[in-house]
Structure formats: structure tokens, C-alpha cells
Amino acid sequence: LLHLTGYKAATKEELSNFRQWGSKTAGHPEYGHMPGVEVTTGPLGQGLATSIGFAMAERHLAAKYGDDLVDHRTWVVAGDGCLMEGVSQEAIALAGRYKLNKLTVLWDDNEITIDGKVSLSDAVDQKARFKAAGWAVKA
């Protein structure tokens, strides 16, 4: 995605070095090595929870300093595994409670995780979960 959205450091060469020692395309990227990687994560679900913190901070700063100074959106690309982690439920509920409508989660519903098909271990209706927490859901 960084390559496709024009980040110059995310070259094709770096993509073919995915998960190689010393490359900028680590399996678990860390903040400070590649432009566009904005947090160090690793544990599934933590990135989603952090994004809700980003969106809360945006609303807080806009309320304090005005929309003409602070007015941006927060975008998340979340995988099946991110949504399978318990921490995602708390984060989703909090975002719904505060109506963080400048936060958008794109769910990569590719039905696969590291273990194989998602259906091996999970049959949750993810869209219903978000709806239940007060989110606008588009399929």
C-alpha cells in the first residue's frame, strides 16, 4: 500500500526484500525506519487500538484549538487477525461511544490468517460487531 500510494522509500526492490534482514520492509515494521509507518506494533489488534487513540486526539485538539488548525482523518487497514484479538472489541466500543466519525477502518476481508482459512478458528459476523458498537458499516 505504501508503494501504491507513492511513498518513495517503498520501492519495488524493498518489496521483494520483504522480511529480509536489514530491509525496510520488515514483517513487523517499527516506527522510524520507513516513511508511512507511523507506529511500532507487532501484536495484532494494537494498531487498531492505537488508531482510535489517534482519532480521539484529533477530536480533542480540534475542540481545543479549532477545526481550522486541526482537521484530519484517520485511516486503518485491519486484517482478520486484528479483529480476532479481544483488544479490538474494547477499541471499537470506545470509538462508537465517542462517535469518532473521522476514523475509517478498511477491513482486509481476505478470509486467511497465518493458520489457514479464518473459518478454522472464527465465525464472527465482523460487520455486525461494528454495527452493534454504533459504527456506520459499508459492505
Ligand SMILES: Cc1ncc(C[n+]2csc(CCOP(=O)(O)OP(=O)(O)O)c2C)c(N)n1
Ligand atoms: C497478538 C498476536 N498473536 C499472534 C500473532 C502472530 N501472527 C502474525 S500474522 C498472524 C495472522 C494474521 O492474519 P491477518 O490479520 O488476516 O493478515 P493476512 O495474513 O490476511 O494479511 C498471526 C496470528 C501476532 N502478530 N499478534
Ligand SMILES: [Mg+2]
Ligand atoms: Mg487475513
